Amino acid sequence: DEQDLRHLALATLKTLMAKHSLDSRYATKEKQARIASLYLPLYGLILDNMPRFFLRDLFPIYFTSSDQGSRDDVSVSGGVAGGVTRHGNSVDASFSKEVLNSITAFSSLAVATGNQADSRGSLISVDSNPSNSDRNSEKMDGCEKFARPQSLIGYGSRCDKLDQAETRSLLMCFLHIMKTISEDVLVSYWHRAIHQEISDFFNILELCLQHFRFLGKRHIARKLAAAVKLAQATQANGTLKGSSNPSQSSQPSSLFPQWMASGGEGHRHARSQTMPIIRGKNALMNPKLLQMMETDGSIQDGDTLSPTDIEANLSTEVALTVLDVLELFVHHHKKQLLQDEGQNTLMKKVLDTYLLFFQINQSTATLRHVFAALRLFVQKFPSAFFQGKADLCGCLCYEILKCCNHRSSSTQTEAAALLYFFMRQNFEFTKGKSIVRSHLQVIKAVSQLIADAGIGGSRFQQSLAIINNFANGDVPLKNTSFPAEVKDLTKRIRTVLMATAQMKEHEKDPEMLVDLQYSLANSYASTPELRRTWLESMAKVHVRNGDLSEAAMCYIHISALIAESLKRRGYWRADKAGMSCVSPEESPVFNCSSLLTSSRDQDTSFSMGWAAFMCISPNVKEEGAMKEDTGTQDTPYTEDTLVEQLELCVDYLWKSERYELIADINKPVIAVFEKRRDFKRLSELYYDIHRSYLKVTEVVNSEKRLFGRYYRVAFYGQGFFEEEESKEFIYKEPKLTGLSEISQRLLKLYSDKFGPDNVKMIQDSNKVNPKDLESKYAYIQVTYVVPYFDEKEQHDKRTDFERHHNINRFVFETPFTLSGKKHGDVEEQCKRRTILTS
Known part of the structure; x- marks a missing residue:
């Protein structure tokens, strides 16, 4: 059927591309680039079929648990120019668009030449220099030159959706083209393409990153185990004998990568449950999978590359290829990216693609290259981040700070270095005035990450320490205000993190x-x-x-x-x-x-x-x-x-x-x-x-108005109160709250927190020596105090309101005698006045 035919076609295409790539006769870079031009029409095919790409695992928010309609069906209505409509719970992805009426520049080069000559004519030499008249005619007739060949355009609506294996195969071929094609051809296409075509190009790059993201060893192991289990069960049921012809078993296979991609969920259509797997997927001849089926899913120790290594290498290769394409685009579009001081849609699209590397799981090696690319990007376009709107600056700060909490220490260091470099660029952009923009956006990003990612642990604190070390060791800026501003920012971040963590502990206080x-x-x-x-x-x-x-x-x-x-x-x-x-x-x-x-x-x-x-x-x-x-x-x-x-x-x-x-x-x-x-x-x-x-x-x-009463509250016990230990606070209590009332409230509050047997109240107001207290108890001392005024204030503050408004000094008295006793005869009794300033 159609799906089997597509799998066969994709397998043939990949085999052919691999053959051309490994053929020693075409080993030079120039020949590989010329061969890549043969496959350029595939790009137009991908553009046409983007609404049919598998997106469910990548964007689960677009799907619900309802059973109405198919999850994977996307219908393109109105022929090739129609909009994408939703069927049931089909994906409403951002990549859906009206099918373009023009093919890409480099696709048209290959196809047009192929129409005028034989198959060899598609091998366009990128070294050829067309005349000025030819170039002018190309510009004038651009629309005609970009016309998509009818062989690539479907006249009817396509409702079926490509599965994940098909999507990955198409994207893998696209990336191989991008990796080997001549840079001149790519740049030529970008300069001629309209804005929507550029946007679609970046959408495909983002799809590549999403589909080839590295999911980790455990996830891959689970998928592999599910694939082996289902294959063994199917073989036991006799469905592997899809053909009586033994030669069919020697067909090239791709079941293993397909199962790895699809997550071992099985076939989506009912017909797949009964049709032979060999026919349906060309699949079980993968030597690795067959070996694992025979050994109950175990991998031999002598294998040099495990499935995890293969997936990791593939993910890294894809990411680095996309990064190379991004850097090539940025290098040749600096003028366009700097329009409106960097506040334009193209700049936002490019930055969004860069930030996608941080939003999906990547290897440490990949992230190291991404950090280097972003340092260069920020250095090239500082006005986009430090001038005008702060949206781009805020997005970048958010993702960098998220990486500061990464489990990999090397990634933490790279993220901290990038954030420090970003602040340094801000300081230099303002000609040594301040880092206001980055300061504000970092603080805002921290507040968002507290709720989103739960930052604040030892890893994030370590990143802040690294930033401070960079500031201390930056000799050229040592005599400027920059180091102090960086330290002030990290101090504020720590205050935010500490206060947020402690707020949960004191919800009832x-x-x-x-x-x-x-x-x-x-x-x-x-x-x-x-x-x-x-x-x-x-x-x-x-x-x-x-x-x-x-x-x-x-x-x-x-x-x-x-x-x-x-x-x-x-x-x-x-x-x-x-x-x-x-x-x-x-x-x-x-x-x-x-x-x-x-x-x-x-x-x-x-x-x-x-x-x-x-x-x-x-x-x-x-x-x-x-x-x-x-x-x-x-x-x-x-x-x-x-x-x-x-x-x-x-x-x-x-x-x-x-x-x-x-x-x-x-x-x-x-x-x-x-x-x-x-x-x-x-x-x-x-x-x-x-x-x-x-x-x-x-x-x-x-004189019936009551403003409340004031109490001095002191906490003792390092093991219980930690930072509040030996500190004194002024509590303002409503109206006529008595000493016994506030004492009982605090006793109950901290008894619930530390245990009733671990809390004691100090009954007097004398000075306490913490060394005289038992460390196994939490001590609370409550003393009644009144506002204190000097002689001038006594004269100026005449009303009761003035004596309870804007006050910050309080006084309490404690009795004592010169002999050391607390109380004595009237002629021996003394009292000590203690003034507190809040």
């Missing part, structure tokens, strides 16, 4: 969880969107625990972040008063009255940024640490985004009874609506401020 989230948010200080994500996560934890004041502060930080981002983008003009130049050192307390400016004055406007929120919290200066990168594709902030965020802040300030801050938050919003002449909203905002001041008057007079 709200204070530790928020502290880790804050650490993670700080590590993303240079990336606004990622920092905002973790600040929002902190706010949600605070809301869940009833800490509404802290949630409001998180949203204020987010507002400052958005305002700073808008300011740096030039959303507002710089204020004449120079507010954009305010630094925390020059102006620790910002005058909020300068937020409001006359919107009627065409020469002035209001300037925001983190400095506008200093009167609310001095901590917002952290939001000024973001790095500027015009290519970063973050969520586009607008003035409305800021207004919505500020309105959310006001909502939580009402809920947390922080009425004094509502006016300060509303003032920037008032400036926005003054500019828009939105008097209705202005009236609502002023009424909201009016209500907040009325509420302030009420609570100040009643």
